Amino acid sequence: MDSTAAREQALALAREQALDAAEELFYGRGIQSVGMDDVRTASGVSLKRLYQLFPAKEVLVEAYLERRDVRWRRRLAAHVEGHEGPAERVLAVFDWLGRWFGEPGFRGCAWINSYGELGAASPRVAAQVRAHKQAFKDYLVALVAAAGLPDAVGEQVHVLAEGAMVTAGIEQDTAPAACAREAARVLMDACR
Structure with missing residues (x-):
């Protein structure tokens, strides 16, 4: 696998992890009560990567x-x-x-x-x-x-x-x- 494909795969995985965490948190607690730090913690995606994916x-x-x-x-x-x-x-x-x-x-x-x-x-x-x-x-x-x-x-x-x-x-x-x-x-x- 070349470096571009590996990077794209890593981004796709991080995106899914962030979305899984966001869905659980937003649906379970409400959107306004959940911050990006909460999504970071629940997903394991770094805050930098999270904002790269979702500005x-x-x-x-x-x-x-x-x-x-x-x-x-x-x-x-x-x-x-x-x-x-x-x-x-x-x-x-x-x-x-x-x-x-x-x-x-x-x-x-x-x-x-x-x-x-x-x-x-x-x-x-x-x-x-x-x-x-x-x-x-x-x-x-x-x-x-x-x-x-x-x-x-x-x-x-x-x-x-x-x-x-x-x-x-x-x-x-x-x-x-x-x-x-x-x-x-x-x-x-x-x-x-």
Whole structure:
């Protein structure tokens, strides 16, 4: 391996270590309560390297949200694709949400939390949150459309899912997923 490839590999490893630590800390404790020194300590990446990779904390938050978005949506899609029939796929979203709400360490939606902490002060964070929420909405609208229902119903199902996320985060309970699932089922049945 040449020195350029070794350096790139070392940078990629340090980036992943920093992002792993940042994700655990930001999601577990909140963004504003975590400093770059905390990320350095948890990741084992030197402060110099950390700032080389992420010149500002806002850049690290943005990267954390981007990476989490890819993983979150991939997990959701894998679960949904395992279900037969378009209506069942829509309802499977809520089943997956219920599982997510029950995971150890669940603290609500990372994007909603991030927006609440930094959305008004950070255009970069606000843009990441909006992109994630738009992608989730588009996904739900497409699932509902595949069930033969109009986009407006997909938008309503999206609001149900978002409401379940907020409620589950606050109440630390999985029940909002089942409640929103039933509301989505009733809504779709009524619109057929």
